Amino acid sequence: MRLATIRMSTANGDTTTAARIDGDGTATAIKGYADVGALLHEPEWARIAAHAEGGRLDFTEHDLAPVIPRPGKIICVGLNYAKHIDEMGHDRPDVPTLFIKYPEALIGARDDAEIPEFNSATLDFEGELAVVVGKHARHVREADAERYIAGYTVINDYTQRHFQKRTQQWHQGKSLEKTAGFGPWLDTDWRPGPTLTTTVNGEVMQHAPTDDLVFSPAKLVEFISHLYPLAPGDVIATGTPDGVGHARDPRRYLADGDTVRVEIEGLGHIQNTTRVLPTS
Known part of the structure; x- marks a missing residue:
């Protein structure tokens, strides 16, 4: 469904x-x-x-609006695909790397990502599988976690790399207003495994199976629910594969008019165009 x-x-x-x-x-x-x-x-x-x-x-x-317009929590996972960990120059983590995105960042499946000119440098794409929580989860075991997942959807962890990298805390580069495509829908029957593909203006940038994760959706539900409860409608963005613009040589940042499409086989796609807005 x-x-x-x-x-x-x-x-x-x-x-x-x-x-x-x-x-x-x-x-x-x-x-x-x-x-x-x-x-x-x-x-x-x-x-x-x-x-x-x-x-x-x-x-x-x-x-199509963001599938959940105002989640109580949007918990993002960094460094969760081995090849992406390598391309970003990090060691493989022993526990999930978490940061928070706010609902104001979310846009619909075909909405434009609107960026004020003063925030428009070093913009990057991160196609991701998103987990949506279906019921209250507290101290959940990995073996039971599937019962707490309502289903899956697609998200773009749209990132301003300069803001992300200027401190050791990533949040300020990860939650720009009106940037993160989220949808097109919640699929209650789909399961991880099929391939995620991200393109920019039709050129393939990311291509990886969605079950090739260091920390699976079930493991993430277990880990996070031992930190704080998860509520229905909360979202976990599970991390991005290798191929992001920041790690390329030369680097491939997004500019005005660039269209990012993130598709997961059997789950659907989002497609958002960056619009840089002049500021006075």
Whole structure:
């Protein structure tokens, strides 16, 4: 089952609704839930979604809002693919490297990434698999972690490398407003293994299987839930493969008009164009 947050225009203005994807460009609204995050707070969310009868929706990719517009937590994992660890010049970690992204960074599956000119240097792409938590998780064992995962989606951990590298804490380069494509939907049946591919203007930059992780989704749920509880709708971005622009020679940073597409086989894709906005 695939669940999305779809934008709609009504007589009372623009709004969103949680929806069950039924086919290409068609969905069923899940009445009473403004987005997938709100739906996941219902203990019976899967049954509610499966039996939704809120009316047919016809939509385009541009109508897809961030699948969860305002997660309570977006926990990102750095250095989780061995080849990416090597290309960035780090040792393989013994425990996950975590940092936080805020909801203001998220954009929809086909929205533009809007960057003020003063923040527009050394912009980089990081295609990633994202885990969405489906129920309250505290002190979860790895063997039980799958029961706490609602499903998977795609995210771009869009990064300003100069900001990231100027201190030992990465967050300031990782949470720029309106940059991180997130979607297109939550897939409750998909499982890690198929390939993630990131392209820039059609050129392949990243290509790796999504189960080639140092720390698996189950291990991440275990580790993080022993630090603090995870809530329904929380998101774990599992890390990026090798091939990022910062590690290339010459380096390949994003400029105005560059389009980044992140696709995971069987899961879907996001495609976002960088727009550098002039500032006075």
